[in-house]
Amino acid sequence: MECHECGADAVHQELLPNFDTTIYGLPLTLKNAVKKLTCSNCGATRYRFPSNKDHMIEKSLAFARLQVPIILSGSEIRFLRNTLNMDQEAFCEQVMPGAQVSTLSRWENDKQRPGGFAELLLRSNIAALIAEDAPGMEYNPKFAVGMKLVEGEIGQIAMEQIKININHQIKEAWSLVA
């Protein structure tokens, strides 16, 4: 493989067992998914990422986050809304009927918290809406029933790429690694 910096045919690639990053402040580890390309002539390095069609990485991460009972931060609520590709108005109409845009804005800016009841409804509805787009994640529609929300800091969320069979088609998806 040729180096994009020096042109030497000296690039070797290494599949990284762990690639750590953050998305909207959420700590994410991609396992065995990112390749590091290094040129042994000039030392240039770059990374090659797996394809992320339809933002499946973000949607799978969002789905995983919803199952963790640590109270959502404002930026996490914004991240979840973005994975649904909705503006604040659409989100209030379709996900949190009865919520005002001004209220959602305060949630997203950490000026106010949704409160337990609203947060559980929000989690339940978002999960239902993105489950199909995160097919590697196990979806139990009852996950938020009886969930006890707690304060805390979110730990690293580790995901790996798997192949799954959907309607006789093999698809790439992301699943959680314990």
Ligand SMILES: [Zn+2]
């Ligand atoms: Zn080079």
